[in-house]
Amino acid sequence: MSESQNRATAAAILPLVGGPANVTSVAHCMTRLRLSLRDRSLVQDGALKALPDVLGVVEDETYQIVLGPGKVARVTPEFEALVAAEGPAARTVTAQELARQGEELKRRRKAKNATPFKLLLRRVADIFVPLIPALIGCGVIAGVNGLLTNLGWLPSVTPALAATASGFMALIAVFVGFNTAKEFGGTPILGGAVAAVIVFPGVADVSAFGEKLAPGQGGVLGALGAAVLAVYVERWCRTRVPEAVDVLLTPTLTVLVSGLVTVFGLMYVAGEVSAGIGTAANWLLDNTGAFAGLVLGGLFLPLVMLGLHQALIPIHATLIEQQGYTALLPILAMAGAGQVGCAIAVYQRLRRNTSIRATIKSALPAGFLGVGEPLIYGVSLPLGRPFVTACVGGAAGGAFVGFFSMLGDKVGSTAIGPSGWALFPLLDGNRGLGTECAIYGGGLLVGYAVGFLATHFFGFSGQMPAELNTDTAEAAGAAEPGPASSASPPSSPATAAD
Template sequence: MPTTNGPAAHTATAAALLPLVGGAGNVVSVAHCMTRLRLGLRDRALVREDALRALPAVLGVVDDDTYQIVLGPGAVARVAGEFEALVAAPAPTADELAGRGAELKAAQRQRNATPVKLLLRRVANIFVPLIPALIGCGIIAGLNGLLVNLHLLPSLTPALTAIASGFMALIAVFVGHNTAKEFGGTPILGGAVAAIVVYAGVAKVTAFGMTLSPGQGGVLGALAAALLATYVEKACRGRVPGTLDVLLTPTVTVLVAGLVTLYGLMYVAGEVSAAIGTAANWLLSTTGAFAGLVLGGLFLPLVMLGLHQALIPIHTTLIEQQGYTVLLPLLAMAGAGQVGAALAVYVRLRHDQSLRTTIRSALPAGLLGVGEPLIYGVSLPLGRPFVTACAGGAAGGAFVGFFSMLGDRVGSTAIGPSGWALFPLLSGNRSLAITAAIYAGGLLTGYLTGFAATYFFGFGGTVRGVCDSAVGQSTARGGNPTP
């Protein structure tokens, strides 16, 4: 399924998508993450899913809390902008906005709206918008470290340090802003309270015989502070007279939430953050191989269930504390197992040209850590290859975890990328060459194990029987089966 780049191609993709999701009148909201266009739809019965999957630019479709169309990194942001412009062009009538659309939307949300999933989605909505800045600053930090180690451009490295570190120094403010926005408060008040966490003057604050440190509690403290500010603000809105609201509500919100943050939340969040760092280091230094096996093997199912979002604050806390997260390279091995499994399917199912075409087009994205095309287009529909892909991820995770037990920690300075795209973000307690070699060894282990497990155990019955089944799956995706 080849795709093309350029503004015209993105406009054409957006124009092709709109009628297939029921038109502009059926679209309630438009958003996107790194790979997926996320649409709120009034009536999902109007979606022509087979036709959507058949579009060359569409890598997969996920029917979840929002209707998610996988377009891949880079393309999704551009298509989302064009799509939003198309949706905004016609103004829906009052009758279209009313009716049973709201009821259908609420029913769809209720289907998967377990309290845990809803909470994790809200947490993800706080941190996912920060990922582009984490990636950009992480790559600059890696480049700067390389220049320092090689003693090159000494006059430039202080500037690169400032550029790479500025965002991380103030990440608590952005977390506070996004937290208040997500939970229905005023974003700037959430950011104002969260800014207390990183303000240098907190070093002069003493309570219970202890002195605070700037940044104590990190992003967890900022999240808790902004959440508290949101509840205080909502309580004020319901009690303060309208004439005084503009003066009293912001003042009371910042004052109450600020005092609780200084004399409680920063201490508690600081202890929790320290415990996360200590636990991660202990886990990898004492049970590294086993921890890597479990994390690498279970990450794909966690993604399918949406539970991987719980790891985002942990990654961010580790990056803030140690400069890198040691968990992401382990989890990235799941993608390596997926690539190996897809290659085995490609070799075994020689007669299914439609499926082989899907694999050829999705494999480059898989190598760069974008796994949705291979998951939803190849391994998950076939069943067993999804399980054997998890086995490959477990083997790769165990490989990287084993070296952590030996004292060679492999980490990432940002979250989001995986696969080959993670190489520019690698960091650790050894030289960059050693860190990259261990990570590369983990990828190779994941590829080989995923391939071998799928080739020998990923198919039931004869290959021809599996091929026929896969052809049926390809047809359901809108592909053309080969006789």
């Protein structure tokens, strides 16, 4: 998409979300433009969904417009520029508008208080999501370097590639600390400074709980805990240190207190927790691989639907730190394969519904590359049963990959973020690249096949095929799910966060 097209997309979206005066903040993740709005009632959902570049919308704490990977990163700066250029227009605030705003604030507050655990998981996810591009880039470079090393090619270049791929992972604790402090309302650089203690080589001279510490001990979990502690120490100092010496004492006390607690406590505790995660994951796959894969692959789509899948990022990062790869991600990726198989079956069953078939055709390429939200919110979830049969396909693919883990053939990923076919360059394990690609590819084929068959034979009930399989404009408008429209029942709102 050219720069002018990106600007045109942003210009088309802005008036449909209430104009610049209604936008209070703009951000984006891997696939979505996330907006904080003053008045939700000003948004024209139907018109937004009708825009060619909009794959769907999701209402959560922020209003999320699904644009797809790559595209959202290019449209967001154009949208921000338009909001800044036009500025907040002056307008009269009516009593009705104030009432609506009050009701909206009440609703948001009620939702926030009702799901504290869910919001905590999202906050943790927001710490790690900004790190995903670097994890992907370094993971791909590591994969290329491993291939060149195995083939004996470019021996003078591979050490440089190894350094390039490993540098970020060596300092990931610092970035986690920085983002954690930022997310929890502290000074980001202080969070990074405290977390840097964990990777400092000199901690090898320190003993805690009767044992010598190792640089990096505790990893990302230790960095997260250290930065959260730093935020609370900083807040305590801000309320008690006199203003005249605040600039000197507050950062000093924050780094000193948090750093010492990290060295003499958090590093050891977080190290034990991290080791426990690695041991548990290995035991699970070694002893119950097929069953574990069945459960993980089958439940991952609901986690995506609820926006809780990002909470697994710290676990993946911990496994990558310990073992060089996460064996959980290829299993979880099978959920996307089940979703693709499901969508193909829907496409085949509803031959006359040009609306749904057009949605599937536009969303399938992203689905093959592991971006599942367009198919989830545009096809399977609004239809109901196909979402369940997609999960069945994911469970079958997960069981396939898990079964080989039980046989000792582990397949993992050197980075997090990509899925589907995009995961092939990041595959790693203990049996060689050929075996790993064969097992992972076999799992995808099983997921596609079972997702297709389960949806074809069990995905439609009663009069559902007759009602949906029509090419009339009226029926298509009534039946077309429309990306993310009524993506879930009111009792369990769809709040995926990518």
